[in-house]
Amino acid sequence: MTAPSTAPAPPSRGGRWIQQWDPEDETFWNETGEKVARRNLLFSVLSEHIGFSIWTMWSVLVLFMGPEYGLTPADKFLLTSMVTLVGAVVRVPYTFAVALFGGRNWTIVSASLLLVPTIAAFAVMKPGTSFNTFLLVGLLAGIGGGNFASSMTNINAFFPLRKKGWALGLNAGGGNIGVPVIQLIALAVIGASGGPRVLLGIYIPLILVAAVLAALYMDNLATVKNDTGAAIDSAKDGHTWIMSFLYIGTFGSFIGFSFAFGQVLQVQFGRTPLQAAYVTFIGPLLGSLIRPLGGWLADKYGGAKITLYNYVGMGAATAVLVFASMQKSLPLFVTAFVVLFVLSGLGNGSTFKMIPGIFHTKALAKGLVGDEAAAHGRRLSGASMGLIGAVGALGGVGINLAFRQSFLSNGSGTGAFITFLVYYALCFVVTWAVYLRRTAAKTETSAAAETKPQLNYAEV
Incomplete structure (x- = not known):
C-alpha cells in the first residue's frame, strides 16, 4: 500500500478540477x-442514460x-x-x-448536444417527409451513442x-436502461393515442436537466491528461481487437436487438x-x-x-430462437429473445x-x-475502451443489416439468427483459447525456481 494520501486539493482552476486522485490508495x-x-458516477449515469434513449429513439x-x-421494412432496417x-x-x-x-x-457538452437530434426529429416527424430526410435526421441521433464511451x-x-467491474457495470447498465425507458414511454404515448412528437417533447427538458446537474455536481480529474500515445499503444495491442471481437457479441447484440426487436415482431409476426x-x-x-x-x-x-x-x-438461446x-x-x-437480451447484458x-484486468x-x-x-493499466485500458466500445457497437449495425437481408431473402429472421449462432460459437472459442487455455501452461511452469511474471488472464 502506498503512503496515506490527503484529500484531493480544492479546485485550483475554473470548472471544478481535482488535481490529485489516487483511488488505489485505500486510505x-x-x-x-x-x-x-x-x-x-451518479450524474454520469444520468447523462449517459438520456444519451442511450436519444440514440435508440x-x-x-x-x-x-x-x-x-x-x-x-427494408427502409426501416x-x-x-x-x-x-x-x-x-x-x-x-x-x-x-x-x-x-x-x-x-x-x-455538459455531450448532454447539451442531444438537443440537436431531438429537436430535428420533432420538426420532421410527419407523413410526407422524404426517406432521405429521415435518414439524415436519424444520423444526428447517433451522437447519443458516443456518450457511453466518454462516460x-x-x-x-x-x-x-x-471496484471497476461493479462501477463500470453500474455506469453502463444505467446508461443501457435508457433503451427500455424510452420504449416504455413510447408505449404510454401510443396507448394514450399520442404521436411521436409527444415522445420527443418529453425528452427536451430532460436533456437540459442532465446538462445542468452535470455542471453543478460533477468534477474533472487533472490526472486524466490527453495522451495520444496511449491511443496509439492501445490500438497496436492485439488484446484491444480481441476484446472488440468479443464485445461485438455482447454489446453489439444488445444494441442491435434493441433496435430490431420491435420491427421483427411487426414484420415476422404481424404485431x-x-x-x-x-x-x-x-x-x-x-x-x-443485469449488467452490473x-x-x-x-x-x-x-x-x-x-x-x-x-x-x-x-x-443455446439463439438455437431456440x-x-x-x-x-x-x-x-x-x-421468451428466447428476452433470455438472449439478459445474457447479452450479463456479458456486457x-x-x-x-x-482493465488484462492491461x-x-x-x-x-x-x-x-x-x-x-497507472500503466489505467492508461491503456482507458484508451482502449473507446475503441472497443466503438467496434462493439458496430455489431448492432451488422445485426440490423443481417435482419434486413434475411427478410428480403426469405421473409423471416431465421437466416440472421443462424448467423448470430455461428458468431457466438466463435466468441466462445476465442475466449477460451486466449484468456483461459494459457492457465494450463502457467501451472506446468510454476515449479521452476525462478520465473518471470506469467501472463495469467483467468482472473481478469
Whole structure:
C-alpha cells in the first residue's frame, strides 16, 4: 500500500478540477475518494442514460411510422442500421474528449448536444417527409451513442481496479436502461393515442436537466491528461481487437436487438405498433439491469470465466430462437429473445471488466508493481475502451443489416439468427483459447525456481 494520501486539493482552476486522485490508495479511497467517485458516477449515469434513449429513439419512432409514411421494412432496417453506425463511430472521438476537456466539462457538452437530434426529429416527424430526410435526421441521433464511451472512460479513472467491474457495470447498465425507458414511454404515448412528437417533447427538458446537474455536481480529474500515445499503444495491442471481437457479441447484440426487436415482431409476426411496444422494452430492461451483476460476478470469479459460460447460454438461446422462428411460435420466440437480451447484458458487464484486468496483468508481467502497474493499466485500458466500445457497437449495425437481408431473402429472421449462432460459437472459442487455455501452461511452469511474471488472464 502506498503512503496515506490527503484529500484531493480544492479546485485550483475554473470548472471544478481535482488535481490529485489516487483511488488505489485505500486510505484516500475510504476517507475521500469513494464519496466523490460515487457522486460523479451518479450524474454520469444520468447523462449517459438520456444519451442511450436519444440514440435508440428511432427504434421506437419507426413503430409510429405506418403506411402513410411510405417506408418499407427494408427502409426501416436501413435507417436504424445507419443510426447505429454513427453511434459506433463517434465513440472514438468521445473517448478522447474526456482527456481534452475534462469529464465534467465534456458531460455538459455531450448532454447539451442531444438537443440537436431531438429537436430535428420533432420538426420532421410527419407523413410526407422524404426517406432521405429521415435518414439524415436519424444520423444526428447517433451522437447519443458516443456518450457511453466518454462516460466509461471518465468513470474508469475514478475507481480503483478492485471496484471497476461493479462501477463500470453500474455506469453502463444505467446508461443501457435508457433503451427500455424510452420504449416504455413510447408505449404510454401510443396507448394514450399520442404521436411521436409527444415522445420527443418529453425528452427536451430532460436533456437540459442532465446538462445542468452535470455542471453543478460533477468534477474533472487533472490526472486524466490527453495522451495520444496511449491511443496509439492501445490500438497496436492485439488484446484491444480481441476484446472488440468479443464485445461485438455482447454489446453489439444488445444494441442491435434493441433496435430490431420491435420491427421483427411487426414484420415476422404481424404485431401492431401497440402490441410490439408491449413487449419490446422487456428484453432491454432486463439486459440493462443485469449488467452490473455481470461486472460483479467478473470481479468475484474472473471476467474470462463468466464471459465463456455466458456465450454458451447465448448460443443455446439463439438455437431456440431459430427453432421458434421456423415454427412461427410467438410465445417461445419472445421468451428466447428476452433470455438472449439478459445474457447479452450479463456479458456486457463481464467483458468490460476484463479490459482493465488484462492491461493490469500485462503491466505486472512487464515487471511493474504497485502504483506504476496501476497507472500503466489505467492508461491503456482507458484508451482502449473507446475503441472497443466503438467496434462493439458496430455489431448492432451488422445485426440490423443481417435482419434486413434475411427478410428480403426469405421473409423471416431465421437466416440472421443462424448467423448470430455461428458468431457466438466463435466468441466462445476465442475466449477460451486466449484468456483461459494459457492457465494450463502457467501451472506446468510454476515449479521452476525462478520465473518471470506469467501472463495469467483467468482472473481478469
